[in-house]
Amino acid sequence: KNQVEQSPQSLIILEGKNCTLQCNYTVSPFSNLRWYKQDTGRGPVSLTIMTFSENTKSNGRYTATLDADTKQSSLHITASQLSDSASYICVVSGGNAGNMLTFGGGTRLMVKP
Amino acid sequence: DTGVSQNPRHKITKRGQNVTFRCDPISEHNRLYWYRQTLGQGPEFLTYFQNEAQLEKSRLLSDRFSAERPKGSFSTLEIQRTEQGDSAMYLCASSLGRPGQGDEQFFGPGTRLTVL
Numbered sequence: 001k002n003q004v005e006q007s008p009q010s011l012i013i014l015e016g017k018n019c020t021l022q023c024n025y026t027v028s029p030f031s032n033l034r035w036y037k038q039d040t041g042r043g044p045v046s047l048t049i050m051t052f053s054e055n056t057k058s059n060g061r062y063t064a065t066l067d068a069d070t071k072q073s074s075l076h077i078t079a080s081q082l083s084d085s086a087s088y089i090c091v092v093s094g095g096n097a098g099n100m101l102t103f104g105g106g107t108r109l110m111v112k113p
Numbered sequence: 114d115t116g117v118s119q120n121p122r123h124k125i126t127k128r129g130q131n132v133t134f135r136c137d138p139i140s141e142h143n144r145l146y147w148y149r150q151t152l153g154q155g156p157e158f159l160t161y162f163q164n165e166a167q168l169e170k171s172r173l174l175s176d177r178f179s180a181e182r183p184k185g186s187f188s189t190l191e192i193q194r195t196e197q198g199d200s201a202m203y204l205c206a207s208s209l210g211r212p213g214q215g216d217e218q219f220f221g222p223g224t225r226l227t228v229l
Binding site: 004009034036041042043044045046049089091100101103104105106108 | 117153154155156157158169202204206217218219220221222223225
């Protein structure tokens with residue numbers, strides 16, 4: 001069964017601190033992995049996308065890593081800001097249905113001043 | 114705004130009533146997806162369209178749910194005889210429909226349904 005597991009479920013950090021979110025997946029065959037940011041009451045917005053051959057991708061203060069051998073990904077947020085407070089969802093594309101997405105449950109990040 | 118739009122943004126209804134949501138995808142996008150998201154969870158796939166053809170439906174899509182995309186542009190999702198368990202955020206996404214790795218789905222803001 002295709003699954004995406006994220007940890008931790010929730011996280012509270014102080015403004016300016018760094019944090020790392022984890023994602024493990026069992027989707028096969030694998031196409032790509034995206035990290036989405038979802039603000040409360042809004043739709044998800046893509047932060048990064050990585051294919052099988054990529055092991056790191058940056059987007060500003062966000063850096064995603066991918067280990068396709070262990071089927072693990074991480075999202076590192078540097079110098080957090082209050083606006084980083086959101087849910088971060090790991091989404092894996094692939095499986096036998098092609099472009100179908102399998103979503104993780106998300107990590108709810110709260111950045112406090 | 115040329116992104117995905119959804120209407121209404123919020124809907125409160127009584128149990129047993131029918132509701133209909135609308136999604137307008139990005140204009141050149143061939144694929145349109147519907148998802149359901151409950152509080153604290155990731156979105157769950159419901160169904161998707163390639164142009165006007167509905168190509169896949171999840172087991173989550175019970176007989177009370179029906180989706181249409183009559184002209185291959187906007188789509189509607191109808192829930193008949195709503196139940197309290199239908200309360201959720203209903204997200205729509207669209208994509209170009211390119212095969213392979215680059216077919217990014219762009220999400221709308223969602224419609225939050227509350228069934229009393």
